[in-house]
Amino acid sequence: MKRTNLAITCATTLFLGAAGVAHAETIFVSNEKDNTITVLDGDTMEVIKTIETARRPRGIILGPDFKELFVAAGDGDIIDVIDTNTLEITRQLESGPDPELMDVDPDGKIIYIANEDDSMVTIMDVASGDVLAEVPVGVEPEGMAVSPDNKYTAATSESTSMAHIIENASQQLVANVLVDSRPREAKWTKDGKELWVSSEVGGTVAVIDPETWEITKKITFEVPGVRPEQLQPVGMDFVKDGTLMMVPLGPSNRVAVIDTAKKEVVDYILVGQRPWHGEPSADGKSYYVANGLTNDMTIIDLDSLKATKSVPVGRLPWGVAVMPGKPGA
Amino acid sequence: MPGVKEKKLMRVFYLGKKYEEPLPLSYAEAVIEDKGIQGARLAEKDANKAGSFLGNTFELEEGVVPEDGDVVAKAKEALAAGQRFFLTDLEPDDLLAVADLPEAEDAIFMNIRSSATKLRQEECRQNVFHIAPDYAQRADAIAQYMIWKKWPRWFLIRRDTVEDQDYAEQVKRAAGRFGGKVVEDHLYNLPPGARNLDSGHQQIQKQMAEETQRAPEHDVVWVVNSDDDFGDYLAYRTYSPRPVVGTQGLQALAWDPSYTEYGAMRFQNALPKLANRNPVERDYLAWIAFRSLSDTLKNTGSVDPEEVKAYMLSDDFKLAAYKGQAMNFRDWDHQLRQPIILGGGPRVPVSTSPQEGFLHPKYVTDTLGFDKPESKCKFK
Numbered sequence: 001m002k003r004t005n006l007a008i009t010c011a012t013t014l015f016l017g018a019a020g021v022a023h024a025e026t027i028f029v030s031n032e033k034d035n036t037i038t039v040l041d042g043d044t045m046e047v048i049k050t051i052e053t054a055r056r057p058r059g060i061i062l063g064p065d066f067k068e069l070f071v072a073a074g075d076g077d078i079i080d081v082i083d084t085n086t087l088e089i090t091r092q093l094e095s096g097p098d099p100e101l102m103d104v105d106p107d108g109k110i111i112y113i114a115n116e117d118d119s120m121v122t123i124m125d126v127a128s129g130d131v132l133a134e135v136p137v138g139v140e141p142e143g144m145a146v147s148p149d150n151k152y153t154a155a156t157s158e159s160t161s162m163a164h165i166i167e168n169a170s171q172q173l174v175a176n177v178l179v180d181s182r183p184r185e186a187k188w189t190k191d192g193k194e195l196w197v198s199s200e201v202g203g204t205v206a207v208i209d210p211e212t213w214e215i216t217k218k219i220t221f222e223v224p225g226v227r228p229e230q231l232q233p234v235g236m237d238f239v240k241d242g243t244l245m246m247v248p249l250g251p252s253n254r255v256a257v258i259d260t261a262k263k264e265v266v267d268y269i270l271v272g273q274r275p276w277h278g279e280p281s282a283d284g285k286s287y288y289v290a291n292g293l294t295n296d297m298t299i300i301d302l303d304s305l306k307a308t309k310s311v312p313v314g315r316l317p318w319g320v321a322v323m324p325g326k327p328g329a
Numbered sequence: 330m331p332g333v334k335e336k337k338l339m340r341v342f343y344l345g346k347k348y349e350e351p352l353p354l355s356y357a358e359a360v361i362e363d364k365g366i367q368g369a370r371l372a373e374k375d376a377n378k379a380g381s382f383l384g385n386t387f388e389l390e391e392g393v394v395p396e397d398g399d400v401v402a403k404a405k406e407a408l409a410a411g412q413r414f415f416l417t418d419l420e421p422d423d424l425l426a427v428a429d430l431p432e433a434e435d436a437i438f439m440n441i442r443s444s445a446t447k448l449r450q451e452e453c454r455q456n457v458f459h460i461a462p463d464y465a466q467r468a469d470a471i472a473q474y475m476i477w478k479k480w481p482r483w484f485l486i487r488r489d490t491v492e493d494q495d496y497a498e499q500v501k502r503a504a505g506r507f508g509g510k511v512v513e514d515h516l517y518n519l520p521p522g523a524r525n526l527d528s529g530h531q532q533i534q535k536q537m538a539e540e541t542q543r544a545p546e547h548d549v550v551w552v553v554n555s556d557d558d559f560g561d562y563l564a565y566r567t568y569s570p571r572p573v574v575g576t577q578g579l580q581a582l583a584w585d586p587s588y589t590e591y592g593a594m595r596f597q598n599a600l601p602k603l604a605n606r607n608p609v610e611r612d613y614l615a616w617i618a619f620r621s622l623s624d625t626l627k628n629t630g631s632v633d634p635e636e637v638k639a640y641m642l643s644d645d646f647k648l649a650a651y652k653g654q655a656m657n658f659r660d661w662d663h664q665l666r667q668p669i670i671l672g673g674g675p676r677v678p679v680s681t682s683p684q685e686g687f688l689h690p691k692y693v694t695d696t697l698g699f700d701k702p703e704s705k706c707k708f709k
Contacts, residue, residue, distance in 0.1 A: 098598075117598055119378060138382065139375045140595055158592060159649070160379035161627070176382035178627065181649040182592075201649035227693060229654035251653065 025282040026084070028069055028321040029290055029297055030057040031314025037071060038313040039087055041326065042281065045299075045311045048327070049087050053080045059101035059144075060319040063126070064108045069321060072099035074116065087327050093129045096122045101185070103144040103153065105168070112153045112166070114141035121155045121164075123171055133171040137164040143185035148192045152210065156183035156197055163197045163208060175213040179206045185277075187236045187245075189260070198233035198247060205233050205247060207263060217263045226252050235277035239287055239302055246287050246300075248275035255289055255298075257305055267305050271298035276317070282324035290317035336384035339376075339632045341619055342407045343369050344427065344438075345393040345418030346400050351557040359606070365418045365441055366391060367604035368612030371596075372619030374603070385626055389619070393418070401426050408432045413634045414439075416618045418611070421445045421452070428454045435634050439618035441611060446495055449662040449699060453706035458641065458663045460583075460618045464496040465503075466698035467581035470669035470682035471551075471574050472503035473696070477684045480548035481509045484571075486517055486540065486563070487553035496553045496576070507687075512545040521558035537566035544568075551575045564674075580673030584613035587677050588670055591653040617650050617665070624648060652681075659695070662706040666694040 025042030030053075037051040037060070054076025061070050062084070069082040072095065079093040079102070095102075098117035104110070104126065113122040121141055123133040138160025145154045146168070153166045156179070163186055165175040180202020187196045194216075195208040207217040221231040232250035238260065239246055245258040251274055257267040272291025280287050280302070287300040290313070297317060299309045343366055353360065373389040380386055390412065392403045400419065404427040407415070413436045417424050421443050428438050433456060440448065440459045448454075449463050462470075475481065485500055487493045497514060504511050517540060541550060541563070550567055552575040554560035560577030572578065586607060589597065596616070600608040625640045626632060640646055642663075647655035652668045659666060672678035683689075687696040695701075 117595065139378050140592065157379075159375055159595070160382070161624075161649070162379070162382060164382070173382075178383070181647050181655060201653075201655045202647055203655070229693075232653070 024324070024326055026323045026326055027279075027288060027297075028060055028062075028082075028323070029313045029317050030060040030071060030319040031316060032056055032058055032292075032318045033316035034314035035073075036314050037069075037082065038317070039327070040297075040311065040313075042322070045309070047313075050314065051082060051087060051089065053089070054078045054092070058318045059099065059114075060321045061102060061104060062321050062323055063104050064106060066323045066325070068126075069323075070102060070104070070111065072102055072113065074098045074100055079111075079113065084323055085327055091129070093124060093126075094131070095124070096120060096131075096134070100142050101144045103146045105146050105150050106148065107150070110168075112144050112146060112155070114144050114155055116140050116142060116158075119157070121153070121166060123166075135164075135166055135171060135173060137173070138162050138176075143183060143197065145186040145188055145195070147188050147195075147210070148190060151192075154186040154188070154195055154197070156186050158182045158184065158200075161199070161202075163195065163206075165210075165213065177206075177208055177213050177215065179215070180204045180218075184234045185236050187238060189238065190242045196236055196245065198236050200232045200234055200250065203228065203231050203233065205236065205245075205258070219258060219263055219265065221247075221249060221256055221265060221268075223252060223254065223268050226254075231256075234275075235289075237278050237280060237287065239280045239284065241284070244302070246278055246280075246289075248278055248289050250274055250276070253291075255287070255300065269300055269305060269307055271300070271307055272296050272310060277319045279320040279322045282322055288320050288322065290320050292316050292318060335630065336386075337626060337630065337632050338386050338388065339414065339622065339626050340388045340390065340412055341369070341373070341414045341416065341622060342412040343389060343391045343393070343416045343418065343615070344400065344404055344407065345391075346398060346420075346423060347393060347396050348420060349396060351555075354557065354561050361606065361609060363604065364609050365416075365611035365615040366393070367600060367606075368608065368615035369416055369619050371600055371603050371612075372616040372623065375616075376619065376623035379623070379627060383627065387619075387623055387626075401430070404430060404433065408436060413437065414622050414637070416441055416615055417457075418442045418615070421448055424448065424457065425452060425454070428457050437622075437634055437638060439621065441614040441618050444496075445492070446499060446699075449664050450705040453662050453708060455708040458618075458621070458658060458665070460614045460621070460665050462581070462583055462667060462669055463664065463698055464492075464499040466664070466667075466669060468496065468499035468503040469506070469697040470581035470671060471579065472500070472507045472509055473682045473684040473687050474579075474671055474680055475509060475549060475574070476507045477686070480572075482512050482545075482547045483509055483549055483551040484513055484515065484541065484544040484547035485511050485551050485553065486515045488556060488558075489516055490555055492555035493553045496555065500551055500553065500575075511551075512547050515540070515544065517554075517559060519559070521556075533562045534566055537562050538568045541571075542568040547571065549574050550578075552577050578674055579671055579679055581669045581671060581682070582610055582673055583667060583669065584608060584610040585670045585672035585678050587672060587675070588651075590681075591651050593651040596651055613650075617648065617656075620650065621646075621648055654694075656694075659701070661701050661704045662699060664698060666692055668694060669697060
């Protein structure tokens with residue numbers, strides 16, 4: 001859950017130049033039941049720190065400059081902002097009720113927050129915490145994604161089963177796209193030409209064309225021996241320079257790998273129980289996925305597409321964010 | 330705006346009767362007078378929210394007659410006014426009287442109240458859909474868990490109301506299906522105990538031990554007491570230390586007061602804002618019933634009862650209702666397929682059925698209740 005792959009690549013390069021250490025990175029995992037963020041050293045996979053947050057932290061993202069980590073604490077009705085250098089909560093954003101997922105615009109100036117209980121998207125100034133606008137959307141908004149050109153923000157509403165498109169300049173809805181049941185996350189391709197939306201209960205991923213706001217392709221999932229109703233796409237992350245899309249499939253305990261050009265599933269990787277959300281490593285070679293029921297995080301090697309290791313984290317891990325470099329560096 | 334079809338209005342009618350509800354065993358527990366209707370109101374609100382993006386509107390009209398009121402007359406009135414989509418909060422006889430009206434042939438009745446198996450079997454109707462789980466689904470849900478626990482010997486204790494006879498039959502059927510055994514079918518004939526514990530507890534304490542003392546060897550006590558006038562007295566008072574399951578103790582429910590899985594907190598939070606109380610099972614069932622109709626309009630753009638019915642029975646119908654999987658209807662008896670929560674008593678639910686290992690070629694939820702080969706339903 002970070003801004004763009006491009007930003008990561010630049011930052012990684014800069015860091016390598018400065019410190020000369022391969023894949024130095026820091027991993028943050030939100031633990032929904034523990035009310036904590038687990039901070040892991042990406043080299044050793046040791047826990048550096050466990051940060052206490054407001055209640056029920058789920059959505060977790062880094063700003064484009066990696067200086068601040070935003071944590072949506074749903075039952076705390078607040079967003080905790082963590083300084084990634086000191087690993088302390090430095091301030092809080094009054095997000096409105098029940099924030100779940102969010103996204104920051106490419107400049108890092110504006111944050112778009114899904115208020116799940118309130119059927120609203122809150123648009124907020126990151127620096128001041130001032131609410132710039134509230135946009136009414138469908139019931140239970142969750143997924144939030146700002147387009148790479150900063151023109152649109154997509155918000156998915158779980159109960160209404162729509163992707164709502166907000167025009168960022170006017171802060172108005174310009175389109176509502178009906179997708180399959182219970183859409184959870186939205187992601188734009190790097191070129192901004194496709195908007196991908198995962199539907200958990202519908203069991204599909206829809207690809208939407210932002211020229212027409214029509215669905216151009218629906219991707220379905222099938223694993224022999226696994227009941228179709230368990231194949232529930234939740235998180236989505238583009239990896240390998242956008243050629244592959246990783247889709248954690250909840251109760252099936254698998255992550256699907258989609259070829260983004262062909263829009264077909266090419267592999268299913270067995271991970272821990274009930275994987276929610278994931279994030280590629282800073283060097284793009286691995287994919288980390290939080291397993292909600294087994295309280296761990298699986299590391300997938302993106303070259304071989306194999307799960308290589310599991311790391312224990314907190315209770316009911318939900319979201320992952322990755323920062324190049326180390327705190328205090 | 331792209332995706333906007335022709336604007337439609339869907340009218341939904343809540344048809345109910347104020348039957349006398351059993352009094353809670355404890356005076357401290359509030360008597361809820363608006364079960365069901367609050368869930369329908371929340372669903373109307375949700376549907377209009379979604380509808381506002383597509384140009385659809387939904388209108389809920391409420392018609393709840395008093396206990397001695399004429400529900401058939403109320404139904405006729407609504408049908409004459411053009412209502413075709415009904416949420417029925419009715420007992421079986423009233424539901425059938427309404428559904429069998431000649432002018433109701435093309436209407437749709439969503440049963441949110443009755444678990445009577447005859448409504449899904451011999452007395453099934455082409456214009457009735459069942460959101461409420463029936464006694465067969467409920468008995469199977471508990472039975473699967475009992476088998477999983479290796480507690481196969483059940484001491485059945487019950488009253489002899491029509492509901493209790495029906496449920497008890499399904500417990501026996503579940504025993505046959507899953508390899509359990511009803512070691513005794515025992516009728517409890519004592520009059521309802523005192524609601525006042527200070528005067529009644531000693532008596533109850535002795536009575537429950539006596540009632541369960543002569544039972545053959547059993548692993549659990551399975552109580553069937555729909556009137557709710559003694560079942561809750563059993564736990565911790567049985568002669569042998571045995572868990573209590575059934576209509577009290579561990580119960581098979583569509584909704585549980587402590588259920589939080591799969592986004593259910595949204596429903597737990599949203600209903601009190603509207604109703605000033607926590608949701609109960611019938612609220613959830615009414616919400617699903619309304620949502621089945623509103624989802625159909627959303628996806629088909631149709632308010633034609635024939636088309637709505639066809640869509641609800643199609644493979645495209647996938648209802649999301651906080652159970653972690655899409656729900657749909659069995660085409661042979663119009664029963665909603667659904668996971669069943671095992672809870673009701675403890676502060677967190679114990680489990681959800683179907684249990685692991687109970688398999689079905691198509692829908693695992695079809696291991697609960699009447700599967701196609703067992704169905705006695707012949708739609709007229």
